[in-house]
Amino acid sequence: MDAHSxxxxxxxxxxxxxxETEHDPIATKTLGFWLYMLSDALIFAGLFAxxxxxxxxxxxxxxxxxxxxVHPIAAFWQTLAVLSSVLAYSLATVAIRTNNRGGVMLGIxxxxxxxxxxxGLEFADFVDLFAIGATPDRSGFLSAxxxxxxxxxxxxxxxxxxxxxxxxxxxxxGLNTAVVTRLLNLRLFWQFQASVWVCVxxxxxxxxxxx
Amino acid sequence: xxxxxxxAWSPLFGRLTLSSxxxxxxxxxxxxxxxxxxxxxxxxxxxxxxxxxYIFREWLCSVDHKKIGVMYxxxxxxxxxxxxxxxxxxxxxxxxxxxxxxxxxxxxxxxxLPPSHFxxxxxxxxxxMILFAVTPILTGLGNVIVPLQIGARDMAFxxxxxxxxxxxxxxxxxxxxxxFIGDFSDAGWVGLTPLTELPYxxxxxxxxxxxxxxxxxxxxxxxxxxxxxTIVGMRAPGMRWDRLPIFTWxxxxxxxxxxxxFPILGVALALLGADxxxxxxxxxxxxxxxxxxxxxxxxxxxxxxVYFLVLPAFGILSEVxxxxxxxxxxxxxxxxxxTFAIAGISWSVWLHHFxxxxxxxxxxTFFSVATMLVGIPTGVKVFNWLFxxxxxxxxxxxxxxxxxxALLLLLVGGLTGVMLANPAIDYTVHNSVFVIAHFHCMVLxxxxxxxxxxxxxxxxxxxxxxxxHNGKRFFWTFCLGTTTVFTAMFALGFEGETRRLDYLxxxxxxxxxxxxxxxxxxxCLSVYYFFKMIYVSLRDREKNRCGADPWGxxxxxxxxxxxxxxxxxxxxxxxxxxLDELAWRRDNGWADMAPETFEPIHMPKxxxxxxxxxxxxxxxxxxxxxxxxxxxxxxxxxxxxxVIISSFTPDPGYTITAEEMRKLExxxxxxxxxxxxxxxxxxxxxxxx
Numbered sequence: 001m002d003a004h005s006x007x008x009x010x011x012x013x014x015x016x017x018x019x020e021t022e023h024d025p026i027a028t029k030t031l032g033f034w035l036y037m038l039s040d041a042l043i044f045a046g047l048f049a050x051x052x053x054x055x056x057x058x059x060x061x062x063x064x065x066x067x068x069x070v071h072p073i074a075a076f077w078q079t080l081a082v083l084s085s086v087l088a089y090s091l092a093t094v095a096i097r098t099n100n101r102g103g104v105m106l107g108i109x110x111x112x113x114x115x116x117x118x119x120g121l122e123f124a125d126f127v128d129l130f131a132i133g134a135t136p137d138r139s140g141f142l143s144a145x146x147x148x149x150x151x152x153x154x155x156x157x158x159x160x161x162x163x164x165x166x167x168x169x170x171x172x173x174g175l176n177t178a179v180v181t182r183l184l185n186l187r188l189f190w191q192f193q194a195s196v197w198v199c200v201x202x203x204x205x206x207x208x209x210x211x
Numbered sequence: 212x213x214x215x216x217x218x219a220w221s222p223l224f225g226r227l228t229l230s231s232x233x234x235x236x237x238x239x240x241x242x243x244x245x246x247x248x249x250x251x252x253x254x255x256x257x258x259x260x261x262x263x264x265y266i267f268r269e270w271l272c273s274v275d276h277k278k279i280g281v282m283y284x285x286x287x288x289x290x291x292x293x294x295x296x297x298x299x300x301x302x303x304x305x306x307x308x309x310x311x312x313x314x315x316x317x318x319x320x321x322x323x324l325p326p327s328h329f330x331x332x333x334x335x336x337x338x339x340m341i342l343f344a345v346t347p348i349l350t351g352l353g354n355v356i357v358p359l360q361i362g363a364r365d366m367a368f369x370x371x372x373x374x375x376x377x378x379x380x381x382x383x384x385x386x387x388x389x390x391f392i393g394d395f396s397d398a399g400w401v402g403l404t405p406l407t408e409l410p411y412x413x414x415x416x417x418x419x420x421x422x423x424x425x426x427x428x429x430x431x432x433x434x435x436x437x438x439x440x441t442i443v444g445m446r447a448p449g450m451r452w453d454r455l456p457i458f459t460w461x462x463x464x465x466x467x468x469x470x471x472x473f474p475i476l477g478v479a480l481a482l483l484g485a486d487x488x489x490x491x492x493x494x495x496x497x498x499x500x501x502x503x504x505x506x507x508x509x510x511x512x513x514x515x516x517v518y519f520l521v522l523p524a525f526g527i528l529s530e531v532x533x534x535x536x537x538x539x540x541x542x543x544x545x546x547x548x549x550t551f552a553i554a555g556i557s558w559s560v561w562l563h564h565f566x567x568x569x570x571x572x573x574x575x576t577f578f579s580v581a582t583m584l585v586g587i588p589t590g591v592k593v594f595n596w597l598f599x600x601x602x603x604x605x606x607x608x609x610x611x612x613x614x615x616x617a618l619l620l621l622l623v624g625g626l627t628g629v630m631l632a633n634p635a636i637d638y639t640v641h642n643s644v645f646v647i648a649h650f651h652c653m654v655l656x657x658x659x660x661x662x663x664x665x666x667x668x669x670x671x672x673x674x675x676x677x678x679x680h681n682g683k684r685f686f687w688t689f690c691l692g693t694t695t696v697f698t699a700m701f702a703l704g705f706e707g708e709t710r711r712l713d714y715l716x717x718x719x720x721x722x723x724x725x726x727x728x729x730x731x732x733x734x735c736l737s738v739y740y741f742f743k744m745i746y747v748s749l750r751d752r753e754k755n756r757c758g759a760d761p762w763g764x765x766x767x768x769x770x771x772x773x774x775x776x777x778x779x780x781x782x783x784x785x786x787x788x789x790l791d792e793l794a795w796r797r798d799n800g801w802a803d804m805a806p807e808t809f810e811p812i813h814m815p816k817x818x819x820x821x822x823x824x825x826x827x828x829x830x831x832x833x834x835x836x837x838x839x840x841x842x843x844x845x846x847x848x849x850x851x852x853x854v855i856i857s858s859f860t861p862d863p864g865y866t867i868t869a870e871e872m873r874k875l876e877x878x879x880x881x882x883x884x885x886x887x888x889x890x891x892x893x894x895x896x897x898x899x900x
Contacts, residue, residue, distance in 0.1 A: 006789075006798035015796070016783040016806045017448045028367050032440040039432050039474045046478030046511075050493065050504055059499035061492070136491045137212070140499030143491035147482065165855050178861055 026181050033185040037192055040155075044196055047148045048203065054144040055208075061139035066208030069134050069145060071125065075205045078121045079197065082156070085114035086194045089163075093187050099175055104183070108163050111190070115160045122153050145204065152200055155193050162186050214409060214490040216838070225839035226415065231393045237317065238328070243391055272817040274369035275778055276358050277672060277884050279376045283351025284665065290383055291344035291658075295738070297336035299731050302696070304329055306728045310718035321714045329713035330397030331416065335386060337400025341516070342424055343383045345654065348661050349523045350379075350434055353462040356668060357438060359769035359776065360456045362447025362785045367440040369815045370862065375434035377825025382427025385832045389419035393836070396420035399711065401513070402483070404494035404505040409487050415836050418487065421480050422832040428473045435469035438462060447768070449787035456767040456791075457540060460547050461526030464554040465519050471558075472515035479508035488835075506568065510561040518557040521653065522550060524660035525592055528614050530767065531663050532596050535611040536603025537764050539791055542595040549588035549595075556585050566634045567641050575634045582632035589625060593618065608762070609682035613663035616690050617656045624652030627701070645704025648697045655693050662686070670761040674775035674883050675752040681744035688737035695730030699723040760802070766794040771802075775883020779814060779867065782806055782876050809872035815864045820857050824850055 053059075055066060092107020126146075129135075136146040166182060173179050220226055233239045257266055270278055307313060308322030316323040324332065358366060366372045389395040396416040398406045407417045442455075442463045455463075482493040483505065492498040494505040533540045540546060562570060562578040570578075596618060605611065627649040630636050640646060662685075670676045703723045708715065715724070748755065760770040770793050772781050783806035789795035796802045827846040834843030867875070 006795050008788075008795070008799045012799075012801065013788050014786045015788075015801060015804055017786040018783065018808070018810060021448060021784055023445060028440060028444045031444055032367060032436050035436040035439055035470060039436070039470050042471055042474035043478055046475045046508060050478070050482060050508070053501055053504050054493070054499065059501065061497070061499035063499075135212070136485075136489060138498075140492040140495070140501060143482075143485065143493050143500075147485055147491065147493075161851075165858065169859065172859070182858075 025177060026184070029181045030185060030188075033188060037188060040192070043151070044199075047144075047151055048199070051144040051148050051204065054140045056141075059140040059144075060142075063139040063142060064132070064134045066141070066145075066204075066211050069129055069142070070205045070208035072201075072205045072209050074121065074125060075201055078118050078125075079201050081114045081118040081121065082194050082197050085111045085118065086191055088114060089187055089190050093183060096175055096180060096183060101170055101175065104175070105167060105170055108167060112160055112163050115156055115163075119153060119156055119160070122149070126150075148204065149200060152193065152196055155196070159186065159190050159193060162189070212489050214488060216409075217413065220838065222841070223839075225834070225837040225842075227392070227837045227839065231415075232391065233394070236328075238324075239390065246387070246390075268817065271822050272373075272819050274365070274373050274815050274817055274821075275884065276366045276369065276372060277355050277776060277778075279372050280351040280354030280356075281672060281884065282376055283347045283354060283379070286380055286383060287344045287346070287348030287351060290339050290347070290386075292738070293387075294336050294339040294344050295734065297332050297339065299735070300324065300332050301329070301336060302724075302727055302731045304332075304713060305715055306721075306724040308713060309715040309721050309724055311716070312718075313714075319713075324713060326713045327394075327397050330399075330711070331395045333711055334396045334399050334416075334420065335389075338396075338420060338424065339383075339386060340654065341400065341520070342427060343379075343386060345520050345657055345661065346427075346431065347379055347383075348665075349465075349520060349657075350375075350431065352527070352661070352664050352668065353438055353466075353523060354434075355672060356769055357459050357462050358441060358445070359671070359772070359780060360459045360767055361442060361445065361450050362768055362781060362787065363441060363445040364780055364784075364812065365815060366437050367445055368437050370818055370821060371433055372437050373818065373821035374824055375430040375437065377822050378430030378433070378828055379427045381825045381829040381832065382423045382425075382430070384829055385419055385423040385426065385836070388833065389416065389423075393419065401509060404483065404502040405496045405500070407483060407487075408495055417483075418836040421484055421487075422835055425477060425480050425484075426828050426832050428476055431469055432473045432477075435466035435473070438466045439470065447781075447784050447787055450768075451787075453544075454787055454790045454792070457529035457543070457546055457550075458523070458526035458767075461522045461529070461550050464550045465522040465526075468515045468519045468522070468554050468557060472512045472519065475508055476512035476516075479505060479512065482508075488838075503568065506565055507561070510564045511558075513564060514561040515557045517653070518553055520657050522553065524617070524657040525550065527660040527664040527667070528596060528617060529592075531610045531614045531660075531667050532599050534667075534762055534765050535606050535608055535614075536600045537606075538599055538603040539766070539794070540595065541598035541601075542591070543790065545591055546595050549591040552588035553585060556581060556588075560585065563632055563637070566637045572634075579632050579634050583629055586625065586629050589621075593621065606764075609677070609679055609686060610663040610667035612683065612686045613659045613666070616686065617659035617663065620652050620656040620659060620693070624649060624656055627652065640704055642709050643704040644700050644708045644710055647710050648700035648704055651697055651700070655697075659690075662689075667762075668769075670755075670757050671769060671774050671776060672884060673752075674757065674773075675748065675755040676757055676761055678744050678747040678751065678755075681740050681747055685737050685740035685744050688733050688740055692730045692733035692737055695733060696727050697730075699726040699730070703727075760793065760797075766791040768792050771796070773883075775885070777875065778884065779812055779872075779875075782809060782872055805876070809869040809876070811866050811868050812872065813864050813866050816862050818857075818862065820853060824853055827853070 057065070088107050088110035090107075092104045092111065095103030095107060134142055136143050162182075163186065166179070166186065169179050169182070175183075216226070218226065219228055257263055270282065273279060304322040304324045307316075308319070313321045315321050317325075319325045322329075354366070354372065358364070386395065393415040396402060396407070396412070396419065398412055398417060398420075400420075402417065402420060405411060407421075442459060446455075482491075485491040486493050486495060486500075492500040494500050494502045496502065529540055529546060560578055560582045562574065563582045566575050566578070607615075627645070631640070631646060631649060666677050666682055700723075703720055706717075706720060706723070708717070708720055757774055759772060759774055761774060768785060768787065769776075771785060785792070793802060796804070827849045830846035831843050831850070834840065834846060
């Protein structure tokens with residue numbers, strides 16, 4: 001290899017960079033958060049795959065089948081709750097633009113309310129199922145059903161906890177870069193959980209009814 | 212909901228009783244004594260030289276990507292040593308337990324290890340080598356080198372980087388704890404169901420295995436997020452995608468695999484955990500469980516994991532071979548394309564790990580063809596390296612020797628791999644040690660490149676070269692050991708020896724087993740030369756001090772800054788103009804040009820939070836293993852509380868002024884990562900704790 005083929009023609013280009021490098025902290029954190037959500041999406045992918053495998057007659061071990069444990073009308077109210085929560089949260093992030101702290105906090109409080117409604121409905125559903133003897137340790141099918149739905153429920157609880165943490169931060173720090181980054185990433189998280197719930201609703205509840 | 216267990220359980224100590232400690236087993240007593248002596252040998256000098264504060268402040272609380280990388284590599288090397296001892300014990304057991312007349316020692320009928328103990332040893336050998344030796348070392352190399360190669364000041368999320376490290380360390384600590392408290396899994400490192408279910412594995416061994424992997428793989432996932440974000444978002448000006456060094460490309464692709472594969476492992480193990488703790492029926496033999504679900508989920512992670520390991524190894528080869536051939540890498544674009552082709556195909560080959568487990572002929576055919584396809588991009592890479600060496604000015608330094616050795620192993624391992632990709636052949640040799648020899652060739656190729664990488668980049672991090680004389684002895688003994696052990700093992704596979712045998716029934720295997728044991732002796736010699744290499748290098752470090760580019764022919768950006776790398780990496784962010792920036796600057800006579808004016812730079816502060824999170828993660832894992840619910844619950848609560856509290860105390864970092872930078876750059880004494888604090892590192896204001 002000819003060492004001189006690498007020779008630069010003309011004046012020496014700059015070797016060092018002065019001034020700000022354009023690393024936007026919000027963009028960097030948001031990319032990182034998208035990547036985290038990709039891993040979360042894969043967790044749900046694995047759980048949906050497990051549900052698909054275990055949603056067979058032989059996996060019910062003579063216990064309840066899907067149409068006996070899913071209640072699509074009741075779950076429809078859960079769907080409405082989760083979508084209302086996302087709407088409220090999205091309105092809260094709209095208020096960031098006008099630096100309206102009160103608007104942001106009001107939106108988050110409404111989002112928390114609907115989130116808690118969702119969790120409450122799910123809890124009531126689980127209590128009913130336990131009452132008729134449909135427990136996770138009854139059969140492979142019910143294991144998959146409960147773990148899938150409960151994993152989503154845990155994510156919802158985590159989102160609510162996150163909102164509860166952000167409320168005092170908004171009061172204390174105002175809408176600074178760190179808080180806004182968290183608010184925007186939480187919006188991503190919250191909308192993602194709603195999308196997962198839509199998949200759960202279609203794949204578990206609606207499909208379970210028609211089987 | 213909670214599974215009712217047989218045996219004692221108390222609210223305070225869970226399943227833990229005094230009889231859980233295997234103090235009557237002489238092998239474990241010896242292991243404990245050895246570990247204790249090694250621990251004292253590490254801790255005593257720290258105490259003697261009064262370096263406790265230094266170690267704590269500057270290392271354990273560090274958020275510096277280089278220090279974290281070095282700690283990853285140290286963890287990996289220690290675990291590799293333990294995994295090697297396990298391997299040595301396996302080989303010794305087999306050579307002493309061949310044939311009905313073979314003697315029995317200790318409590319064993321044949322050999323010196325009773326079956327359950329032997330099973331634990333091969334399970335921990337696999338778990339340690341793959342997840343706690345090779346994975347941390349490659350993660351560590353990526354941590355050290357990638358930010359330097361792309362001209363970044365640090366990782367995108369320095370504190371999360373430290374959390375990843377401590378989670379990995381605590382996973383390894385759980386495996387170590389299993390040696391002395393309770394037992395380890397005896398169900399193989401893959402943990403096939405339903406063997407790992409409670410009725411068949413009622414002890415805590417499987418729980419140790421499960422939680423150790425679970426905790427460390429969370430660390431790996433976080434690290435993958437960090438590295439991808441760093442490469443995408445933190446590149447120096449001018450570091451376009453077509454100028455990215457190959458090692459950075461392979462680290463990027465490997466972490467994309469890591470990010471997408473490790474969550475599946477998390478699911479597979481979490482469902483197993485649900486079976487063992489909540490009594491669900493995902494993988495049970497009855498009640499509607501499906502044990503193939505586990506096999507599929509595990510290998511959907513397991514196969515990408517193989518490429519997760521091998522791709523950075525290919526990256527190291529792509530850095531070392533051009534440097535010591537004094538030529539640019541042949542076929543940069545095809546190398547990148549081949550890397551991503553391998554990463555992509557890695558997702559559609561998992562079933563070849565269980566061709567014989569009842570999939571139909573069409574399914575087997577699909578996965579067979581997909582597996583053979585991997586050979587094409589890998590072949591492209593091999594030819595690229597060969598063409599790089601062709602008519603190059605090759606110097607056989609130690610890293611180059613390891614690289615050439617790795618190419619040889621890649622050939623043997625790859626060709627036997629293509630053989631095994633054929634289901635007809637696989638039906639004949641499956642579960643035999645032929646398969647074991649094949650994948651050991653592949654994993655040892657990774658180990659070879661690891662040693663190439665460590666020796667190659669060591670002077671960059673520490674400012675002096677490792678001793679070449681002992682390094683070459685280390686290479687030759689290790690290389691001969693590898694060929695001796697695994698050539699014999701291929702032969703034994705054809706002679707019909709199946710894997711994981713604590714007793715071998717055929718005395719005719721004896722000659723080959725003795726050859727294998729001889730190879731193990733060569734390995735032991737190589738361990739001696741490794742330590743001698745480290746010792747001699749440390750002793751003669753003043754003689755072997757080196758400048759920015761110790762090899763003289765390096766090509767990429769990391770060699771532009773000082774050796775050892777100062778804590779701020781580059782005094783001024785470099786402007787990248789070409790692929791192989793350093794080679795370009797050298798050819799134009801600009802390699803030694805240093806920046807003349809400086810700017811203030813901003814650095815993150817050290818933090819205690821990551822290691823405390825790590826300690827609580829250990830507490831959580833240990834509590835779950837022994838079902839000490841208060842400990843697990845409190846640890847989990849503490850982790851969440853710590854994360855919330857630290858989100859209320861933002862890290863303002865600290866700024867080094869231009870004047871301080873000028874002084875730091877004017878220093879002549881080495882000021883690398885082993886030096887004491889150069890500037891006031893204000894970590895004291897941690898308000899937590």
